[in-house]
Amino acid sequence: DADVTQTPRNRITKTGKRIMLECSQTKGHDRMYWYRQDPGLGLRLIYYSFDVKDINKGEISDGYSVSRQAQAKFSLSLESAIPNQTALYFCATSDPGEGQPQHFGDGTRLSIL
Amino acid sequence: GDSVTQMEGPVTLSEEAFLTINCTYTATGYPSLFWYVQYPGEGLQLLLKATKADDKGSNKGFEATYRKETTSFHLEKGSVQVSDSAVYFCALSDQGSGYSTLTFGKGTMLLVSP
Numbered sequence: 001d002a003d004v005t006q007t008p009r010n011r012i013t014k015t016g017k018r019i020m021l022e023c024s025q026t027k028g029h030d031r032m033y034w035y036r037q038d039p040g041l042g043l044r045l046i047y048y049s050f051d052v053k054d055i056n057k058g059e060i061s062d063g064y065s066v067s068r069q070a071q072a073k074f075s076l077s078l079e080s081a082i083p084n085q086t087a088l089y090f091c092a093t094s095d096p097g098e099g100q101p102q103h104f105g106d107g108t109r110l111s112i113l
Numbered sequence: 114g115d116s117v118t119q120m121e122g123p124v125t126l127s128e129e130a131f132l133t134i135n136c137t138y139t140a141t142g143y144p145s146l147f148w149y150v151q152y153p154g155e156g157l158q159l160l161l162k163a164t165k166a167d168d169k170g171s172n173k174g175f176e177a178t179y180r181k182e183t184t185s186f187h188l189e190k191g192s193v194q195v196s197d198s199a200v201y202f203c204a205l206s207d208q209g210s211g212y213s214t215l216t217f218g219k220g221t222m223l224l225v226s227p
Binding site for chain 1: 156
């Protein structure tokens with residue numbers, strides 16, 4: 001089983017709908033992250049969390065919200081989806097400290113019509 | 114703020130050719146540097162890392178050396194294989210942010226033909 005699991009893997013929905021993307025991990029890491037990937041733009045950080053009570057905005061948080069339900073679960077919501085939120089979304093986890101890498105899920109491909 | 118600049122792709126090579134993907138960075142502190150690889154349909158995987166000047170990270174035949182004087186972390190491989198075709202991302206985490214987040218380059222696609 002994957003250490004970082006994202007559901008769903010693919011989602012097609014309509015403008016204005018509320019969408020939740022879920023992430024769960026078995027690595028025991030305290031830190032969790034949500035990114036979006038767009039062609040030619042690399043990965044951009046949406047939100048990150050250092051523990052259940054610590055949520056931080058990233059570079060592009062507008063239009064998104066998150067919930068850290070437990071150490072192992074971190075959900076990303078789009079309250080009212082719009083077409084320019086069509087992208088590939090990744091969840092990642094890490095330990096704290098210098099040189100600690102992030103570990104990524106396989107991504108959710110989201111299309112908003 | 115922090116930034117990472119990578120050479121644009123795609124980089125197209127024949128099998129067994131030598132690979133270099135350039136990466137330079139700007140950071141306020143003393144960053145840790147990473148290369149990640151993304152195969153089609155998958156998430157990013159850590160390829161190698163280095164945490165201080167002159168460190169060399171290596172894995173699966175790939176190498177990169179942390180050059181503080183030129184603020185660079187170029188990825189190299191002596192003989193690429195078709196299976197190396199993927200997108201490669203250079204990234205840093207900065208002491209100034211407590212090594213809390215990663216800043217990524219835009220990625221470089223590598224295509225290796227038989």
